Amino acid sequence: MLIARAQDLPAVRMENGASQLMVHGQPFLVLGGELGNSSAGTAAQADSILPRLAQLHFNTVLAPVAWDQIEPVEGQFDFSIVDHWIAVARQQHLHLVLLWFGSWKNAFSEYAPAWVLSDTRRFPREISAEGLPLEILSPLGEQTAACDSRAFAALMRHVHDEDATDETVLMVQVENEIGFLGPGGRDRSAEANRLFQGPVPAELSCSLAAHRSELPQGIAAAFNPAATSWPAMFGSAADEVFMAWYYGRFVSQVVEAGKKEYALPMYMNAQLPAPFERAGEYPSGGPYPATQPVYRAAAPEVDFYAPDIYWPDFEQWVERYQAEGNPVFVPEARLDAATSNALYTLGEARGFGFSPFAVDSLPVADAPGPIGPRLADVYEALGKMSGLILQAQEKGAIRALVLHESSPRPTRTLALGGFLFRASLSRSWPARNLETADGAMMVMEAAPHEFYVLGSGLSVTFLRDPDVDNQQAGIASIEEGWYGDGRWVTERRLNGDQSDQGRELLMDPHAFHVYRVKLYTYGGENLNR
Ligand code: DGJ
Secondary structure, eight states: OOOOOOOOOOOEEEETTTEEEEEETTTEEEEEEOOOOSSSSSHHHHHHHHHHHHHHTTOOOEEEEEHHHHHBBTBBBBHHHHHHHHHOOOOTOEEOOOOOOEEEETTTTTTTTTHHHTTTTTEEEEEESSSOOEEEHHHHHHHHHHHHHHHHHHHHHHHHHTTTTTOEEEEEEEESSOOOOOTTTSSOOOOHHHHHBBBBHHHHHHHHHHTGGOOOEEEEEEEOTTBBBBBHHHHHGHHHHHHHHHHHHHHHHHHHHHHHOOHHHHOEEEEETTOOOOTTTBBBOOSSSGGEEEEEEEEOOEEEEEOOOSSOOOOHHHHHHTTTTTEEEOOEEEEHHHHHHHHIIIIOOOOOOEEEOOOSSSSSTTTTOOSSOOOHHHHHHHHHHHHHHHHHHHHEEEEEEETTEEEEEEEEEEEEEEEEEEEEEEOOTTTTOOOEEEEEEEEEEEEEEEEEEESSSSEEEEEEEEESSSEEEEEEEEEEEEETEEEEEEEEEEOOOTTTTOOOOEEOOOOOOEEEEEHHHHHHHTTOO
16 A cells, blocks of 8 residues: 655645645646536546547546445445546546535535435435425435545545555545525424524534634624524524534535545535525525635534636635635636636636636637637646746736626726736727727736736736836837747737837737736836835
């Protein structure tokens, strides 16, 4: 059996405001993609999907591992499919993040084995407000927690034995988008009702009271530490807090069992509420910003919580999870907005990874596709520049912004290295019609007055940052090219009409490029002298 030394294990940490995933002791940028739900159920699918994703410049694939496939008969484990995925990923120089579809996947329990689902006495279901059993296992089921934990521990032991030296598998997501779905937002089984009428466990109330000043709004407003019962302590949030606590306790047991075997970073993902949805319309008690303090008390073994962001307010959701102290990793996001959101996640939020959903549906690299920046091109450039990006993240020398036709303002500005970068969506010349509905850029300071700008769909003007001095800024040069093997290669120098006579960086409206921009300053007086 191979023994992994603790200091070699992948680990997640925060470094000077940057989220980092350490792999073999070095920070690693996850240029990821999650597979569709039915894309990793056979070994053969690995042979067709993984080489294609490697060709599309992904470096990490998030792949489900289903409980019903690894333990079809109680106590008998079959890891042949997982083994093949790990072997093919390794051949393709890809990493994997395994998604443990155990007792819950999108609230429901479809991935639990039939021997679990058919025995509702041993593995109780949640009960709806109408008194009907749901196709959702109850987190109060002691045998359910024991069996899910046993299967997960067996998986982690196996991955350890197969992979602890190579570290092809970087992290594990435990369960998927958990929470109670149904009116009322709480399990109404006799056991749940009994516990709900009883006192709130002291571990929870004491932990919340100790962190009272930091509680997020959703829970702070409801929390009454002097009360003892769930309804009295949490008011209208009681049903959801109750579910969060018991889901958290269940997952804590699973994670603890898994980490005893192989302590990879383990995180939970969340199906985010839509505006005006109520608990139970979205999975009630999932790991949301408002329930974070409950999860931290219930499941301290979970390394972090991550949002699956399909809503348009991508940036706000990243910020809400960040504000709760989570390192930034987006395990699922819309594929059609991936190019912009990847730049935002890695550049502005200084996250360690981004992973849109259903990436196995992408066409092969050279297939004709819709006009627009292609994720493969973005990932290729980010991969070549990952060393620079990781350093810039740690130094705080990286920013990013995204603009849409529907953005509230037509321009957005970011400040970096003594300059302001003012961006607006690309327009045609001379008609000035919008040429794209979306634009995004990541900006990195390479040296004083020298920047790499990665993106598409924007026109950018440069101003001296008035907080630094009262000089003015000019463009010394703009080059389009690429960075690789530690050096910059210029393909085109942009000037004349292509730089608006030296006044703007005019990014390609439809294709992703890397630009190197050198700026100069003139006039003014240094206010800092
Ligand atoms: C979020 C889930 O986590 C995924 O497994 C998938 O079901 C997507 N939603 C949407 O299809």
